[in-house]
Amino acid sequence: xxxxxxxxxxxxxxxxxxxxxxxxxxxxxxxxxxxxxxxxxxxxxxxxxxxxxxxxxxxxxxxxxxxxxxxxxxxxxxxxxxxxxxxxxxxxxxxxxxxxxxxxxxxxxxxxxxxxxxxxxxxxxxxxxxxxxxxxxxxxxxxxxxxxxxxxxxxxxxxxxxxxxxxxxxxxxxxxxxxxxxxxxxxxxxxxxxxxxxxxxxxxxxxxxxxxxxxxxxxxxxxxxxxxxxxxxxxxxxxxxxxxxxxxxxxxxxxxxxxxxxxxxxxxxxxxxxxxxxxxxxxxxxxxxxxxxxxxxxxxxxxxxxxxxxxxxxxxxxxxxxxxxxxxxxxxxxxxxxxxxxxxxxxxxxxxxxxxxxxxxxxxxxxxxxxxxxxxxxxxxxxxxxxxxxxxxxxxxxxxxxxxxxxxxxxxxxxxxxxxxxxxxxxxxxxxxxxxxxxxxxxxxxxxxxxxxxxxxxxxxxxxxxxxxxxxxxxxxxxxxxxxxxxxxxxxxxxxxxxxxxxxxxxxxxxx
Numbered sequence: 001x002x003x004x005x006x007x008x009x010x011x012x013x014x015x016x017x018x019x020x021x022x023x024x025x026x027x028x029x030x031x032x033x034x035x036x037x038x039x040x041x042x043x044x045x046x047x048x049x050x051x052x053x054x055x056x057x058x059x060x061x062x063x064x065x066x067x068x069x070x071x072x073x074x075x076x077x078x079x080x081x082x083x084x085x086x087x088x089x090x091x092x093x094x095x096x097x098x099x100x101x102x103x104x105x106x107x108x109x110x111x112x113x114x115x116x117x118x119x120x121x122x123x124x125x126x127x128x129x130x131x132x133x134x135x136x137x138x139x140x141x142x143x144x145x146x147x148x149x150x151x152x153x154x155x156x157x158x159x160x161x162x163x164x165x166x167x168x169x170x171x172x173x174x175x176x177x178x179x180x181x182x183x184x185x186x187x188x189x190x191x192x193x194x195x196x197x198x199x200x201x202x203x204x205x206x207x208x209x210x211x212x213x214x215x216x217x218x219x220x221x222x223x224x225x226x227x228x229x230x231x232x233x234x235x236x237x238x239x240x241x242x243x244x245x246x247x248x249x250x251x252x253x254x255x256x257x258x259x260x261x262x263x264x265x266x267x268x269x270x271x272x273x274x275x276x277x278x279x280x281x282x283x284x285x286x287x288x289x290x291x292x293x294x295x296x297x298x299x300x301x302x303x304x305x306x307x308x309x310x311x312x313x314x315x316x317x318x319x320x321x322x323x324x325x326x327x328x329x330x331x332x333x334x335x336x337x338x339x340x341x342x343x344x345x346x347x348x349x350x351x352x353x354x355x356x357x358x359x360x361x362x363x364x365x366x367x368x369x370x371x372x373x374x375x376x377x378x379x380x381x382x383x384x385x386x387x388x389x390x391x392x393x394x395x396x397x398x399x400x401x402x403x404x405x406x407x408x409x410x411x412x413x414x415x416x417x418x419x420x421x422x423x424x425x426x427x428x429x430x431x432x433x434x435x436x437x438x439x440x441x442x443x444x445x446x447x448x449x450x451x452x453x454x455x456x457x458x459x460x461x462x463x464x465x466x467x468x469x470x471x472x473x474x475x476x477x478x479x480x481x482x483x484x485x486x487x488x489x490x491x492x493x494x495x496x497x498x499x500x501x502x503x504x505x506x507x508x509x510x511x512x
Contacts, residue, residue, distance in 0.1 A: 051346020
């Protein structure tokens with residue numbers, strides 16, 4: 001009996017540990033080792049040196065909730081039924097339950113492969129505040145609380161309430177929102193007590209505890225999602241006058257997507273000038289450098305273990321942030337600042353087989369859907385689902401993805417839009433107005449020039465691919481027989497979003 005148990009234990013330990021580190025709203029161009037000389041990210045730079053950089057990585061539905069369901073299911077919105085920040089709802093007769101139409105969540109799949117699983121941080125599940133995602137240990141640390149019960153179930157708030165009640169009076173522990181959403185702030189808590197530090201501490205505890213199994217850990221930081229409120233001294237690390245102004249194209253190109261003007265007004269960012277943009281970015285950078293220190297502590301804990309070399313680490317984000325580029329704020333567009341993401345993968349013990357040599361850059365197209373396949377294939381039971389077998393491509397066993405498709409907004413509505421990335425071309429279709437954009441990302445990496453007219457043949461090819469893409473279940477409503485459904489261009493009524501402490505009954509301005 002003892003020999004059998006030891007044999008099983010040894011077999012499990014040959015599987016790699018897997019650690020996914022995710023940030024929220026982290027732009028692809030905010031890593032110093034990858035060329036941004038304005039910012040300091042020494043620990044993310046460690047990951048660049050440790051493994052492989054994917055230079056063409058995308059969030060196919062670039063907003064919080066659908067991006068997270070994509071990661072945990074390995075499925076695109078057509079199957080998750082989550083096309084924007086909304087409650088998932090199946091279309092075209094697909095099963096009503098998420099896991100009936102998508103399969104097991106990633107944590108469940110990894111548990112079935114003999115892994116101890118833990119998930120710590122922001123999960124942004126809907127409609128449940130704390131949906132069971134299949135982890136042995138799941139600690140939710142969310143941005144907002146809709147009711148007192150949600151606040152009480154938040155692991156970070158519970159920590160503050162029990163261990164540091166001197167901060168319990170703070171309404172919004174991560175910084176003020178509403179009209180302050182894009183106003184530079186400082187964290188109301190010291191660096192060692194922020195949510196980022198709390199997440200890092202809990203992850204380190206797990207890394208010190210797990211001994212008898214390989215582990216799958218999912219770490220999800222809330223930052224640098226606004227409000228940009230780094231703690232002292234990271235709040236004063238960057239001088240706004242040393243930061244470049246936003247990149248702005250012609251309004252007739254930047255504002256083709258109605259979402260941009262609507263969103264700018266929604267989150268109180270419609271009147272921000274160049275100085276305000278640089279000022280926000282200085283705190284955004286400060287938040288990134290602070291998170292980088294938290295990631296450094298996690299990496300130190302990984303490296304302190306005997307099995308550190310057999311640990312696969314992937315760093316990525318759910319989407320980016322325009323930060324004033326293209327006259328836009330937030331995400332939810334298919335400009336690079338919104339949908340292009342950092343994507344780093346390293347696995348020293350598996351580098352020979354999978355060709356993950358440190359510091360190497362890879363130009364193949366990848367996306368968040370591929371994360372499910374990376375983890376399950378490394379565990380020995382590949383489930384590629386809607387993704388592509390990235391490890392097989394690296395090993396020379398499979399061709400790289402030729403075309404990447406993406407969509408946002410519920411099909412059949414004016415908010416629906418698609419993106420196709422093929423080679424150096426990017427095509428965008430917007431149902432609101434039936435508008436199209438064609439960019440060449442080598443000749444025009446800043447996406448300032450439309451190639452629609454001069455590249456008529458490319459446009460024809462992209463239109464056909466777009467129509468074919470929307471021929472699958474979950475997207476059928478985006479088509480009108482043999483053409484894409486379009487609507488007469490219309491701007492939505494604009495309103496401001498109020499994000500006060502709903503758990504405390506605060507819904508509006510005033511002394512209530």
